[in-house]
Amino acid sequence: MSGTRKPAEDRKTEIVDTTLRLLAKTPIEKLSTSHIAREIGITQAAIFRHFPTKAALWGAVLETVEARAIAAWDTATGVSPEPMARLRATMRAQLSLIAECPAIPVLIFSAGRITAEMAIHPIHLRIVQGLRMRILDPLRAAASREISTPSPEDGSDLFLGLLQGIVFRWRLTDGGFDLVAEGMRLVDIQIALMTGSTNGQRT
Amino acid sequence: MSGTRKPAEDRKTEIVDTTLRLLAKTPIEKLSTSHIAREIGITQAAIFRHFPTKAALWGAVLETVEARAIAAWDTATGVSPEPMARLRATMRAQLSLIAECPAIPVLIFSAGRITAEMAIHPIHLRIVQGLRMRILDPLRAAASREISTPSPEDGSDLFLGLLQGIVFRWRLTDGGFDLVAEGMRLVDIQIALMTGSTNGQRT
DNA sequence: TAAGTTAGTAAGCGATCACTAACTAATGGT
DNA sequence: ACCATTAGTTAGTGATCGCTTACTAACTTA
Numbered sequence: 001m002s003g004t005r006k007p008a009e010d011r012k013t014e015i016v017d018t019t020l021r022l023l024a025k026t027p028i029e030k031l032s033t034s035h036i037a038r039e040i041g042i043t044q045a046a047i048f049r050h051f052p053t054k055a056a057l058w059g060a061v062l063e064t065v066e067a068r069a070i071a072a073w074d075t076a077t078g079v080s081p082e083p084m085a086r087l088r089a090t091m092r093a094q095l096s097l098i099a100e101c102p103a104i105p106v107l108i109f110s111a112g113r114i115t116a117e118m119a120i121h122p123i124h125l126r127i128v129q130g131l132r133m134r135i136l137d138p139l140r141a142a143a144s145r146e147i148s149t150p151s152p153e154d155g156s157d158l159f160l161g162l163l164q165g166i167v168f169r170w171r172l173t174d175g176g177f178d179l180v181a182e183g184m185r186l187v188d189i190q191i192a193l194m195t196g197s198t199n200g201q202r203t
Numbered sequence: 204m205s206g207t208r209k210p211a212e213d214r215k216t217e218i219v220d221t222t223l224r225l226l227a228k229t230p231i232e233k234l235s236t237s238h239i240a241r242e243i244g245i246t247q248a249a250i251f252r253h254f255p256t257k258a259a260l261w262g263a264v265l266e267t268v269e270a271r272a273i274a275a276w277d278t279a280t281g282v283s284p285e286p287m288a289r290l291r292a293t294m295r296a297q298l299s300l301i302a303e304c305p306a307i308p309v310l311i312f313s314a315g316r317i318t319a320e321m322a323i324h325p326i327h328l329r330i331v332q333g334l335r336m337r338i339l340d341p342l343r344a345a346a347s348r349e350i351s352t353p354s355p356e357d358g359s360d361l362f363l364g365l366l367q368g369i370v371f372r373w374r375l376t377d378g379g380f381d382l383v384a385e386g387m388r389l390v391d392i393q394i395a396l397m398t399g400s401t402n403g404q405r406t
Numbered sequence: 407t408a409a410g411t412t413a414g415t416a417a418g419c420g421a422t423c424a425c426t427a428a429c430t431a432a433t434g435g436t
Numbered sequence: 437a438c439c440a441t442t443a444g445t446t447a448g449t450g451a452t453c454g455c456t457t458a459c460t461a462a463c464t465t466a
Contacts, residue, residue: 005432005443027320029232032423045426046444054424109312109371117230128375150392157368157389158361164371165364168312172331186360189353193396208413208462235453246415248455253413257454 012050014040016060023061023103028110033057055116062123065104069127072097073134083138084146084191088184090134091159095183098167102175105167135159148196155194162186215253217243219263226264226306231313236260258319265326268307272330275300276337286341287349287394291387293337294362298386301370305378308370338362351399358397365389 006014018039022031033054037044051057076093077086098104108124139152139159147155166186170179209217221242225234236257240247254260279296280289301307311327342355342362350358369389373382 007433008443011443033425034422042443043445044424045446048425049443052425125375149396154389154392157372158365158393160372161364161366161368161389162361163364163368165360165367168367169360169363172328186357186364189357190361193352211413214413236455237452245413248416248457249414251455 008050011042011046012060013064015047015050015057016064019057019061020064020101020103023106024101028106055119058116059119059123062107062120062127065101065107066123066127066130068101069094069097069104070130073130077134083142084195087135087138087142087159088187088191090131090138091163091187092180092184094131094163095166095180099179102171105171109168109171132156132160146195148194150194158190159187162190211253214245214249215263216267218250218253218260219267222260222264223267223304223306226309227304231309256319258322261319262322262326265310265323265330268304268310269326269330269333271304272297272300272307273333276333280337286345287398290338290341290345290362291390291394293334293341294366294390295383295387297334297366298369298383302382305374308374312371312374335359335363349398351397353397361393362390365393 015036019031019036022036022039026035033047034044037047047057051060072093073090076089079089080086107120108128136152136156139147139155143152150158163183166179166183170177170182218239222234222239225239225242229238236250237247240250250257250260254263275296276293279292282292283289310323311331339355339359342350342358346355353361366386369382369386373380373385
């Protein structure tokens, strides 16, 4: 039976993709190699022909996430030369990325040590630092021009918090609202607060 | 050896407290009943004399956290009748609580990561909703008086995000900065943005 | 002091975990 | 058409998980 044997490269990405997909629905501690293999339709042992350890699989998953994130950020950055437009595009890109790959926050919020944490932590740090830079950059460019009160660093912390907060709430409510729409609404509010524009609101 | 037999009530709270303490250093998936029992100095089976299942233990842990949080929030609320002072006190209380009980964010961020999630989720929701109310309340009281732009609901989302963001960063850097001090700095910045006060900054 | 309750232990249950060794069969180059 | 390579299987390993059973020592109380 069975039949289809895939080249290692294809199977490897299939394993990673399947892991990411299952991670959106399965608690990370319950996502065993058996579970992944069963979903793909191969035996559990076959996983270990492509990854020496499970930690290596987690590493590959994180690196895939990093690559997707960087791609999304890059297209967002290229949208406009205007700093605040770039900031909005980056925030939107991150929200969209998470909306269509809910496994990302699962991995991000598990920052505090899963068993394979040692293998994962550096990649993890790199992703967060990368996003921070993409937010910090337009805030620096807009500093002492459009932005009023906070330093670019503090501003980026506020925007990062905004992201984490709404993603957290989105997960708590099990995706009960439009992450991108609600997120961008808050982003615009925060931008309005910082630029001092009245934003068409009352008062 | 052994010797000390404790009344069930005492032992029960000892198990919960030990779990909370270990949770600050141990990955949640690695925190087994054996681990907890070994730390206390009883057998693993003894855990199950006090809790019918491990999920029940997680439930008791969460309820203890809830009780501590509510106590901290209540003393914070009683500090001043001024809305913004109450808001600051609540934010400070939450930051202090987390600083001295780092297990709390481990539990909070592990939403959906644990096998016993079903038993935990309602308590979890209650805690987050409780905090949201304590933040929403002073913002409503200050609405159309001191606050300029956002609605109280959006404002509380921004403050909740601020909390989650800085706690997340604090954990990522392994407690590498003063959570309360840095957190309150951001809180004051956000308050300044909302009240429109210049806050003694340049520009 | 005898009887009952309670907190504890020792041992082991079945299930599942990550991982491995030995073998098999599909694939692709010559 | 052959044959080396290699993706995959079968069948295990020891460790550890949550949890149970059978028993015991200590405390309480009639």
